Amino acid sequence: MSAEIICVGTELLLGDILNSNAQFIAQQLAQLGIPHYYQTVVGDNPERLKQVLEIAISRAQILIFTGGLGPTPDDLTCETIADFFGVALVEHPEIIEDITQKFTQRGRVMTPSNRKQALIPQGAEILPNLTGTAPGIIWQPRSEITIFTFPGVPSEMHRMWEETAVPFLKSQGWGKEIIYSRSLKFWGIGESALAEKVAPYFNLPNPTVAPYAGKGEVRLRISAKAACEAAAEALILPIEKQIKEIAGLNYYGADHDTLASIVGQLLRTSKETLSVAESCTGGGLGQMLTEVSGSSDYFWGGVISYDNSVKVGLLGVNPEDLDKFGAVSAIVAEQMAVGVKTRLATTWGLSITGIAGPSGETDNKPVGLVYIGLAGPKDEVVSFEYRFGTMRGRALIRHVSASTALDLLRRQLLTR
Amino acid sequence: MSAEIICVGTELLLGDILNSNAQFIAQQLAQLGIPHYYQTVVGDNPERLKQVLEIAISRAQILIFTGGLGPTPDDLTCETIADFFGVALVEHPEIIEDITQKFTQRGRVMTPSNRKQALIPQGAEILPNLTGTAPGIIWQPRSEITIFTFPGVPSEMHRMWEETAVPFLKSQGWGKEIIYSRSLKFWGIGESALAEKVAPYFNLPNPTVAPYAGKGEVRLRISAKAACEAAAEALILPIEKQIKEIAGLNYYGADHDTLASIVGQLLRTSKETLSVAESCTGGGLGQMLTEVSGSSDYFWGGVISYDNSVKVGLLGVNPEDLDKFGAVSAIVAEQMAVGVKTRLATTWGLSITGIAGPSGETDNKPVGLVYIGLAGPKDEVVSFEYRFGTMRGRALIRHVSASTALDLLRRQLLTR
Structure with missing residues (x-):
């Protein structure tokens, strides 16, 4: 017994939307213990949809369709499936009533095109749509094949899945493990x-x-x-x-741990505080730290010292060292860390200065060269040099720099 | 002539990751005018991958694979495709050299398992990977079939696509409309x-x-x-x-414009500079501004004043106003903007203070309440109150806050 996910929609083939429905159903199937080995995406095209159906019933027993249940003429999933199995569509008055009510609730009048959504293959059960107008179906056109259809709108699909499909799938005893x-x-x-x-x-x-x-x-x-x-x-x-x-x-x-959440746990345990001084990451390290709700308990803030004048003025970096060694140097990283720790009166000061690229490299300082400084509670200060590679691109170099800074502090907190 | 996208990876079947690669390639194919009618996802399983290949070559002429090119034993895409067409794999010394260099650049030593990535089907061309170790291939195992393989890591795949696949596909004249x-x-x-x-x-x-x-x-x-x-x-x-x-x-x-890049263009034109003071966004505004390469021309830095002591100490916010009106107030936003503008000696100072949640709300200050302050070149200062809603979640409230701050400055720069 295995399932196949079939997502129908030309917008998927044009790349207009991300196929988050496939990911959602995949996660759900794994949790239910129902194996699935294939996912297929196909456009709103009856002929190709039938070809996909033919392949799917040869390798899976549970076919889960999303998309193509809307009121417009290009929404053809339900009628194509019925046609494939040679079964007629039947209009369900209770669906028309449900759609009419939903329109009334929103102060609108049902359009004639919505009547199409009340057509269900003979013998299929209705899978009610609590939030939208398009109902789905649960249908066994043959004894060994079970078909589900869901609308493509993720929020509608999720609720229908959870409230109707999950109880049904569980009751069948298909999920063994x-x-x-x-x-x-x-x-x-x-x-x-x-x-x-x-x-x-x-x-x-x-x-x-x-x-x-x-x-x-x-x-x-x-x-x-x-x-x-x-x-x-x-x-x-x-x-x-x-x-x-x-x-x-x-x-x-x-699982849901991040470097920032782990550093936060360690700081909370040791009742210590942190501040940051950022150059090439431009705020990304602070952003990571404050993604964690409650980070104000240990993170006090920092200085984004993008321009050298800020390194000198707000962090107390020595202008002569800036001249002599450059902004991207071990000594500047260390002075930034000490400067922010002192000015913000925190236990730890963490700093980053580097060349994120694509411009800014010099003869002996390539893109990807980053120094991270760490000033600690006993007024000790260390710095490390990293070469994150010239080809990884600005965004990744910045991300890796901020993450490595957090990792450095994590290791320090764990091993001191 | 049509293409089929085949994404290989058990992590896709388990729903661990979103299939953003399929969307990216779909968009690219549409731009190139190469039709594609099917996308398939299959696990790291040679037998099922071969079945998918069999189906794909019956309905498409260009097969685009992503995933399964890594150094570990479960990465089987390349060898399975070669096996399907009955062609041997050949080790390419230039790939080994390239991988060795990349490891050296990062101060690491190439592991033996990476040698696997140098094995390419006889007759296939190498599609170089500029950022990662896994090269792809362009291969015509039969005269009417062209196969592309790409690694699953999106950033690597995108660059390889743009720099190698696009010129190749364009040169073939496959795209019609x-x-x-x-x-x-x-x-x-x-x-x-x-x-x-x-x-x-x-x-x-x-x-x-x-x-x-x-x-x-x-x-x-x-x-x-x-x-x-x-x-x-x-x-x-x-x-x-x-x-x-x-x-x-x-x-x-x-297209590729962002609020930050547009603000940057405007500041560059007017030869003005900007600094930021961030509370609830914790560095996210600075991060957005510095995503733009060359932003150091107009962005000088800022202060992450997460803790109130930093608002007072580094920005000169009046402690009495902090007490009386709270950190999340119009007057504090204004003092933050003026403070950072003055201390960093920039033309503009932009500030954010708010409640990103989920905790931190009080009786009259709900989650989602945000004040944005803007201090300008004539020492004028304004602030605006926003209510971004209690239910949108911490990450979205922070993102919307930083974006709204940029938008505020954009409108100011355009209408003054």
């Missing part, structure tokens, strides 16, 4: 280096372990198949523990 | 209000006009079908002009 996953997140180690360290785990049958790379970050996903969440959790836990031990400090958190 | 679009961007007007103003345009056959809502922003996409870009442009231009006139100041830019 649920898939439950945990994402472990790492910073400061490349995908291939981490993969080599944990290579034996990639051959496990259950739970499975697989790597994927994000924006400068590596994640390992541990996925367990089990009868219930608790059983899956029991399978995941020992593997998670072993991988964390192997990764050591390179592991920073799981 | 291109679809060319322009996105007009608006700030300060809702989707339905704008839609009502421009309603007649929604019925045009060519170019078509359609609205989209983004993060607090409304866009209108004008799309023309024509033989070439210049002909499409000629269809779009008069409609664009009319819509801009109707929208007035609510229109701010097109």
Whole structure:
């Protein structure tokens, strides 16, 4: 028993919208333990839709359609499916009544084109749409095939899925084993280096372990198949523990954790405060820190010292050192960190100065060269040089710079 | 001649990631005038990938793969395609050299598992990856079939697409009628209000006009079908002009323009400078401004005054006013704007103070209440109160706050 997701809509083929419906249904199927191996996108074209149907019924038993249920002439999903199985459409007065009511509620009059939405294949059940006008169907045109149709509007689809499809799918007993996953997140180690360290785990049958790379970050996903969440959790836990031990400090958190939320937890525990001085990230580090609700408990603020005059005036960077070593240098990073920590009277001061590009590089200072400074509670100050590569682009260099600064502080807080 | 997009990755089937690659390629194909009728998603499974290939070559001539080019054992796209066509893989020393260099640049050593990425089907051309380690291929395993492979990481894929695939596809003369679009961007007007103003345009056959809502922003996409870009442009231009006139100041830019890039253009023209004082956005306004390369010409920096002590200490906000009116008030916003403008000696000072939530609201100050202050060249200062709604969530309130601040300055620069 497996499902296939079929998203219908020319707007998907034109790239006008992101296919978030496929992601939503995929997540839901995984949680229900119903495997699915294919997703297909096809336009509002009856012939091609029928070809897709032909392929889908040869490899899946549950077909989940989204899109093409609207009132306009190009919305053809329901009638095409009925036609494919040689079944007539029947008008349902209760749907017309429901649509009329919804129009009245919004102070409008139902248009004749909406009548089309009341046509359902003979023998199909109505999947009511609580928020919009287009109902879906649950239909078994053949004993081994179950078809669901949903409108393409994500908010309507989500509610219909949760309130009608989920109870139905659960009641069928199709989901044998649920898939439950945990994402472990790492910073400061490349995908291939981490993969080599944990290579034996990639051959496990259950739970499975697989790597994927994000924006400068590596994640390992541990996925367990089990009868219930608790059983899956029991399978995941020992593997998670072993991988964390192997990764050591390179592991920073799981699932919804971010570098900023983990740094925040550590600062809250130690009752310490933080300020930042940012040059090339221009506020991105502060932005990351304050994405965390409640960050005002430990983050006091900072200085965006984009222009050198701000480094001198607000942070007390020595103008002679600026001249001699340049704004992108270890000594300036350190003075920025000390300056912001002192002026904002925080426990820690974290600074970033670098060349995000694409312009600004000099003979001995390439794009991607970044210095991060950290001033600490005992008036100690350190700085580190990074070369994030000349080709990664401005946005990624800035993102990686801010993340690396947070990671540096995280490691300091964990190992002092 | 048509294309099919095939995205490979179990993470897509589990719903772990959104399939933004399919949308990107779909948009690009439309611009190139290459039709595509199907998109398929399949897991990292050689057998199912081969079945998908079999179907794809029966209905399309250009197959575009993303994903499964990584260094780990579950990355199987390239070898599975080669195997399907019965062609051997050949190791390319120049790829190994390229990967080694990239590792060296980042101060790391290439791992043995990366060697796998240098294996390319015999006869295929290398599609170089400028930012990551996984190269793609352009390959004609049969005279009528052209295959492209791209890594799944969107940033890598985009650059490879633009720099290698686009010139190749254009040179083949496959595109007949291109679809060319322009996105007009608006700030300060809702989707339905704008839609009502421009309603007649929604019925045009060519170019078509359609609205989209983004993060607090409304866009209108004008799309023309024509033989070439210049002909499409000629269809779009008069409609664009009319819509801009109707929208007035609510229109701010097109396509790659951002509020920050437009403000930057205006400041560069007037040879003026800007500094920011941020509370609830925590650096997000500075981050937006410095996303624009070259912003150091007019953006000098700012103060992230998250804690009240920073508002007083670094911005000179009056502590009595802070006590009396609270940090989220018009007077504090104004003092922040004046303070940062004075201390950083810039032409303009822009400030934000508000409640991003979910916590922090009081009886008369709900989540979403934001004050924006603007101090100008003649020592004038103004502030505006916004209520961005209690239900939109922390991230969106912060984004809308920073964008609205930029929009406020934009309007000021245009109308003074």
